[in-house]
Amino acid sequence: MRAARNNLLIDAKLSGAVRVVFGLAFLVALSISTAAQLAPMPAGVQQNQLPATLQNVGIEQRLNDQIPLDVHFRDEDGQDVELGRYFGRRPLVLTLVYYQCPMLCTQILNGVERSIKVLSFGLGTDFEIVSVSINPRETPQLASEKKVQYLRSYNHAGAEAGWHFLTGTQESIERLAAAVGYKYAYDPKTDLYAHASGIVVLTPGGRISRYFYGIEYPPRDLRLGLVEASQNKIGTPVDKVLLYCFHYDPSTGKYSLLVLNLVRLGGILTIIGVVLMLIIINRKRKKEMERQINIEGWQLALLPLFPEQASSHAGAVDALLYFLLGITTLITILIFFLIIYYMIKYRRRRDDEIGRPVVPIFQLEVAWIAIPFVITMVIFAWGAKLYFDASEPPSNSLEVYVVGKQWMWKIQHIGGQREINELHVPVGRDIKLTMTTEDVIHSFFIPAFRIKADAVPGRFSTTWFRATKAGQYHLFCAEYCGTNHSGMIGWVYVMEPSEYEAWLSGGPTEGSLASNGQKLFQQLGCSTCHLATGQGRGPRLIGIYGKPVTLNDGTTVTADDNYIRESILDPKAKVVAGFQPIMPTFRGIISEEQLLQLTAYIKSLGSEESQAGGGGVAPAPGQVPIR
Ligand code: CUA
Numbered sequence: 028m029r030a031a032r033n034n035l036l037i038d039a040k041l042s043g044a045v046r047v048v049f050g051l052a053f054l055v056a057l058s059i060s061t062a063a064q065l066a067p068m069p070a071g072v073q074q075n076q077l078p079a080t081l082q083n084v085g086i087e088q089r090l091n092d093q094i095p096l097d098v099h100f101r102d103e104d105g106q107d108v109e110l111g112r113y114f115g116r117r118p119l120v121l122t123l124v125y126y127q128c129p130m131l132c133t134q135i136l137n138g139v140e141r142s143i144k145v146l147s148f149g150l151g152t153d154f155e156i157v158s159v160s161i162n163p164r165e166t167p168q169l170a171s172e173k174k175v176q177y178l179r180s181y182n183h184a185g186a187e188a189g190w191h192f193l194t195g196t197q198e199s200i201e202r203l204a205a206a207v208g209y210k211y212a213y214d215p216k217t218d219l220y221a222h223a224s225g226i227v228v229l230t231p232g233g234r235i236s237r238y239f240y241g242i243e244y245p246p247r248d249l250r251l252g253l254v255e256a257s258q259n260k261i262g263t264p265v266d267k268v269l270l271y272c273f274h275y276d277p278s279t280g281k282y283s284l285l286v287l288n289l290v291r292l293g294g295i296l297t298i299i300g301v302v303l304m305l306i307i308i309n310r311k312r313k314k315e316m317e318r319q320i321n322i323e324g325w326q327l328a329l330l331p332l333f334p335e336q337a338s339s340h341a342g343a344v345d346a347l348l349y350f351l352l353g354i355t356t357l358i359t360i361l362i363f364f365l366i367i368y369y370m371i372k373y374r375r376r377r378d379d380e381i382g383r384p385v386v387p388i389f390q391l392e393v394a395w396i397a398i399p400f401v402i403t404m405v406i407f408a409w410g411a412k413l414y415f416d417a418s419e420p421p422s423n424s425l426e427v428y429v430v431g432k433q434w435m436w437k438i439q440h441i442g443g444q445r446e447i448n449e450l451h452v453p454v455g456r457d458i459k460l461t462m463t464t465e466d467v468i469h470s471f472f473i474p475a476f477r478i479k480a481d482a483v484p485g486r487f488s489t490t491w492f493r494a495t496k497a498g499q500y501h502l503f504c505a506e507y508c509g510t511n512h513s514g515m516i517g518w519v520y521v522m523e524p525s526e527y528e529a530w531l532s533g534g535p536t537e538g539s540l541a542s543n544g545q546k547l548f549q550q551l552g553c554s555t556c557h558l559a560t561g562q563g564r565g566p567r568l569i570g571i572y573g574k575p576v577t578l579n580d581g582t583t584v585t586a587d588d589n590y591i592r593e594s595i596l597d598p599k600a601k602v603v604a605g606f607q608p609i610m611p612t613f614r615g616i617i618s619e620e621q622l623l624q625l626t627a628y629i630k631s632l633g634s635e636e637s638q639a640g641g642g643g644v645a646p647a648p649g650q651v652p653i654r
Contacts, residue, residue: 087208100195103171118256125162134242145246151189163197240280338476339493420491424459431469431482434511448517453527470506487588494521544628
């Protein structure tokens with residue numbers, strides 16, 4: 028058994044080795060053939076049936092080699108010069124040509140000239156050109172003529188000090204040509220030289236930096252080549268960015284785009300853009316707040332992520348938010364950690380490695396269903412508790428009525444004080460908001476109090492708060508309600524009780540809500556049916572507020588704000604047991620504010636009875652008793 032297993036292993040190893048050998052052989056063959064296809068055809072060389080003279084012609088790359096600087100040539104004036112005198116300051120372009128060449132050399136020099144004409148680098152200030160004749164029989168006079176010809180065409184002042192046309196002995200030429208890998212041949216039959224076409228970019232120190240092939244040298248490539256040869260001593264920051272995206276490819280002698288670097292650059296730019304945007308937005312926000320609330324600058328430096336906590340709800344709401352933030356942060360970190368951990372632990376170690384099947388573990392499956400379930404239920408229960416806390420006002424709350432309208436908040440106090448886009452309340456007192464709207468849905472939102480409740484057409488909704496800090500707090504509409512939704516904002520002024528009393532008595536009032544409601548009750552003729560005796564055509568209203576009412580279909584409803592409202596606007600919907608559905612609707616006749624006044628009046632009737640105890644109805648002074 029064991030032996031068989033070992034054999035198997037050996038077999039496996041053997042076959043593995045065989046495969047590796049074959050694979051390697053295949054790879055080598057492949058790379059040779061692709062190299063043959065991709066390798067630059069040394070310029071000017073044809074592969075098949077080369078004439079003997081051409082077989083050793085071409086450019087062999089010697090990137091980063093040092094060229095001999097002690098070689099001697101003659102300059103245009105016939106003076107003996109050492110090649111090294113042109114080096115040491117700036118990058119150079121070297122062209123090996125011969126001046127009487129009938130074809131290619133002229134093309135090469137023309138190509139160089141075309142390219143440097145477009146280049147913003149100065150010939151003689153940023154870089155230099157050295158043209159060396161490969162024909163030892165050519166004279167300085169010929170070189171001088173060429174120089175005059177090209178400088179006239181280039182036509183830049185000071186360029187004569189930057190382009191050098193040299194001639195030299197066979198020995199000097201051969202040394203230089205060999206150093207840069209330039210292979211050429213002399214054909215005595217035609218008295219011409221066979222050579223490749225291309226130019227070489229050299230560093231100021233005389234090292235070979237770049238080769239460019241052919242007779243056209245794109246100015247961008249030449250520019251990047253010179254920048255790199257100078258080791259960034261010339262060129263602009265733009266060149267550096269370009270060099271990050273374009274890389275010299277020795278096999279083509281061209282600069283080509285590096286897509287990956289381009290993508291990286293795009294990513295970095297995006298991140299910078301987002302950060303800039305955030306900074307700008309935050310600054311604007313700070314300035315805005317400074318303008319509006321006069322907060323000290325140092326307080327704003329703390330970056331207000333959360334609004335102030337100014338109500339009894341705030342702490343509890345924030346606690347839940349912190350809990351949610353904590354849970355999500357922990358889970359995010361856990362997931363990231365696990366991704367990296369498993370990436371390393373379960374990485375592929377060998378090329379032929381195959382993954383093992385996953386066996387489900389029952390306990391694990393139960394755990395990852397149960398734990399998230401428990402967490403979400405905690406969130407749900409916690410959130411529900413906060414919701415109920417915020418929607419059930421304590422019984423002794425001070426009532427404030429809010430009517431939303433495109434695009435303002437109209438607020439009425441029990442005492443009859445009216446405000447628009449402002450709400451004055453005393454500190455430390457429970458405030459119940461009864462809200463509705465005259466048109467579309469609005470949402471009453473005070474961030475510092477952590478309350479937000481919709482004002483919905485056709486019904487009253489309630490929320491409440493107890494302000495814990497005197498001050499001024501922003502009030503928003505938090506439901507998109509039309510063009511000027513963003514302008515539907517205001518302020519809540521939380522005042523010390525004494526200040527609040529002063530404010531209440533200071534403002535002009537037109538009577539309390541309830542007394543206005545009572546006037547309406549008379550004007551609209553409600554009092555003719557809803558008699559205090561209970562003998563009228565409508566039910567008696569004294570003491571009904573908040574009490575259960577039996578309807579004629581046998582069901583029971585509570586006579587709350589919404590029931591009263593419905594009974595005024597849609598009287599036939601829920602008729603009280605024992606009465607006829609004869610009341611006309613007041614829809615379209617009375618406004619939301621008048622509805623509030625009527626409701627407040629009916630409410631005040633309830634409290635009168637309880638105050639009166641068993642002593643019968645005691646109408647408020649000056650009130651017409653309800654018959
Ligand atoms: Cu009202 Cu938005």
